[in-house]
Amino acid sequence: MNHSDATDTQAPANGKMLFADRAARALLAGRQDELFAPGDGWRQVKHNASRTVFRGEISGRDVYLKQFHPHSALRRAMRKAGRSDARREFLNCRQLAAAGVATTPALSACCNGRGEWLLTEAVEPSEPADRWHVRQLAAGSEGERAIRGAIDQLAELVGRMHAAGVFHDDLHCGNVLVQPTGGGAFRLVLMDLHRARRCRRLSRRLRTANLAQLMHDRYELTTRTQRLRFLKRYLAASGAGGSLRGWEYLVDRSARRHRRRQYAQRDRRIFRRNRYLTPIRLSGGWRGHVVLASKRRCAGSAAAGCTFTAEQWRAALADPDALADPARAEVCRDSSSYLLLRREIHVGGRALDVHIHRPRCRSPRKYLLDCLRRPRVRRTFRLGHMLLTRHIPTALPLAVLEKRRPLARTDSLLITEAAAGEKLDQFLCRWLAEKPRAESRLSPKDRRRLERDLLRQLGRLLRRLHDHGFAHRNLKASSLLVQWTVGEKPELLLADLDGLKRPLLLTQKHRLQGLMRLNVSLLRCGPVSRSGRLRMLLGYLRRPGAGRIRFKPYWRMLEDWSARKLRRMLESRGRRRAARRPTP
Numbered sequence: 001m002n003h004s005d006a007t008d009t010q011a012p013a014n015g016k017m018l019f020a021d022r023a024a025r026a027l028l029a030g031r032q033d034e035l036f037a038p039g040d041g042w043r044q045v046k047h048n049a050s051r052t053v054f055r056g057e058i059s060g061r062d063v064y065l066k067q068f069h070p071h072s073a074l075r076r077a078m079r080k081a082g083r084s085d086a087r088r089e090f091l092n093c094r095q096l097a098a099a100g101v102a103t104t105p106a107l108s109a110c111c112n113g114r115g116e117w118l119l120t121e122a123v124e125p126s127e128p129a130d131r132w133h134v135r136q137l138a139a140g141s142e143g144e145r146a147i148r149g150a151i152d153q154l155a156e157l158v159g160r161m162h163a164a165g166v167f168h169d170d171l172h173c174g175n176v177l178v179q180p181t182g183g184g185a186f187r188l189v190l191m192d193l194h195r196a197r198r199c200r201r202l203s204r205r206l207r208t209a210n211l212a213q214l215m216h217d218r219y220e221l222t223t224r225t226q227r228l229r230f231l232k233r234y235l236a237a238s239g240a241g242g243s244l245r246g247w248e249y250l251v252d253r254s255a256r257r258h259r260r261r262q263y264a265q266r267d268r269r270i271f272r273r274n275r276y277l278t279p280i281r282l283s284g285g286w287r288g289h290v291v292l293a294s295k296r297r298c299a300g301s302a303a304a305g306c307t308f309t310a311e312q313w314r315a316a317l318a319d320p321d322a323l324a325d326p327a328r329a330e331v332c333r334d335s336s337s338y339l340l341l342r343r344e345i346h347v348g349g350r351a352l353d354v355h356i357h358r359p360r361c362r363s364p365r366k367y368l369l370d371c372l373r374r375p376r377v378r379r380t381f382r383l384g385h386m387l388l389t390r391h392i393p394t395a396l397p398l399a400v401l402e403k404r405r406p407l408a409r410t411d412s413l414l415i416t417e418a419a420a421g422e423k424l425d426q427f428l429c430r431w432l433a434e435k436p437r438a439e440s441r442l443s444p445k446d447r448r449r450l451e452r453d454l455l456r457q458l459g460r461l462l463r464r465l466h467d468h469g470f471a472h473r474n475l476k477a478s479s480l481l482v483q484w485t486v487g488e489k490p491e492l493l494l495a496d497l498d499g500l501k502r503p504l505l506l507t508q509k510h511r512l513q514g515l516m517r518l519n520v521s522l523l524r525c526g527p528v529s530r531s532g533r534l535r536m537l538l539g540y541l542r543r544p545g546a547g548r549i550r551f552k553p554y555w556r557m558l559e560d561w562s563a564r565k566l567r568r569m570l571e572s573r574g575r576r577r578a579a580r581r582p583t584p
Helices: 022-027 032-036 073-080 085-098 129-137 141-163 204-221 224-238 244-268 310-316 364-372 376-389 424-431 444-467 508-523 530-541 552-580
Strands: 008-010 016-019 043-047 051-058 061-068 106-112 115-121 166-168 176-182 185-190 196-198 277-281 286-291 330-334 338-347 350-359 397-405 408-417 480-483 491-494
Touching (some): 016 022, 022 106, 061 085, 085 106, 085 115, 085 166, 085 196, 129 176, 129 204, 141 166, 141 204, 141 224, 166 204, 204 244, 244 376, 277 310, 350 376, 376 397, 424 444, 444 480, 444 491, 444 508, 508 530, 508 552, 530 552
Antiparallel strands (some): 008 016, 016 106, 043 051, 051 061, 106 115, 176 185, 277 286, 286 397, 330 338, 338 350, 397 408, 480 491
16 A cells, blocks of 8 residues: 555545545445444454444455444534544554654545544564563564564654654554565554554653653563663654753663653552453342453463453352351461461462452451451452552452441452462572582583572662562561573562552651561571572662662661560560460
């Protein structure tokens, strides 16, 4: 399709229709009615409240049909005024293609009383850039070279788009296609332009906001060097003035604001009905929420790759009391505060290994408080999904249930996936010991490398928790799981969420207490040396572009706090022993 041709328009009896050229008009002759109500030859590939996307074939050409569903009164009024999303995306594609920006070829658009749609030609073969990026990260040095080439192309693509005066309000790698061109080469194609808008002069604020969206999308999967490489190429392609350091500061500050807004918006969706989570009702007064699908996939998670329905969950959770029966499951912990079971449940024909948490009420005062405040399991369910949204690995919370009577809550359950792995303290004692067992024997060089990677990652995990405003009152080595295969880098997973909280203000005391608890738990692991604990502290303090780290004041304070903690633990243990000692 030649985008250089002038846009051809037609005004039939059923409304105004835009065509890319005469060839597009001839291609769709007599098929306009089919595009309002796609039949059997069309396959639905995406659906949400605002639009539905179909894939089909017209005269041997693969095409995508995007139907828009404006629900608000403002959108309906704009449609009547001729300012539809379909028309906007059609014109944006044409303008960017004329400016040298690769976009999906738009064939036709229509908006009238019957509906609103856009028809584009399929870019084949292609793959979304976010999936392509994850696949290249696992491809070693060859993948790194491909990523460097993609960074340069993406910077030029965004730079030309901004130079043409177009602001993309939904700029992320999911809206960029990677199309192979042979010989290992590829090109990037921009799509989903219905939320883009054209400006006479694109201000620095709008440019920064667009770059912040893109940085937020890839922040966890890129390095600071890669982000600076992108920014340098972008400034050259867009012609924007200013220094590289100044733009880095502006984009980073805007990305932090954008990240807070995005995370807060996703947190509000946790207890709503959407494609990832839904409320359910069961017999006997049980109510709760269940997971239909997971957007974040942690290593070793089987449930994260599955899709469930509410009916499947109702069948699996039909008898909650039987699920939490200790006689039918493995008892992991049985205390006065809660019962922890491990068992297998079947949801939609899939067997899931899960943990079932059942809190217990210890006193009438606690029972009265539980009737008034948010359930403990509901709070843990929400915190678990908040961590996954922020790319902090933890066990996937699958379902939360509570049984209520008038003015009282009588029971509650939390079901989480049983994550595979070994507790951090046991893992360290097993693999880093000077005289390990035969099945866990490593060379001295491999032991040093494993210790370095694991303890630095431990410090980074705690830093990410604190950066996102979380504090843990009982974070220790036994609260973390290690997933590791010989020859690969280990991955840490936060398993214990009972002590997790999100205070209104995370103070320096919260940060030092978290470091102190981890340091004390590592003191009890014999193979971890003083340099290993210092490496954990450096992993917490080191940030991209921070330069030289003055760690000694933090180290001295950490050692003092840890010594006081150990004294209190020994005194408390002595008092408990004295209380258990029989009186003469």
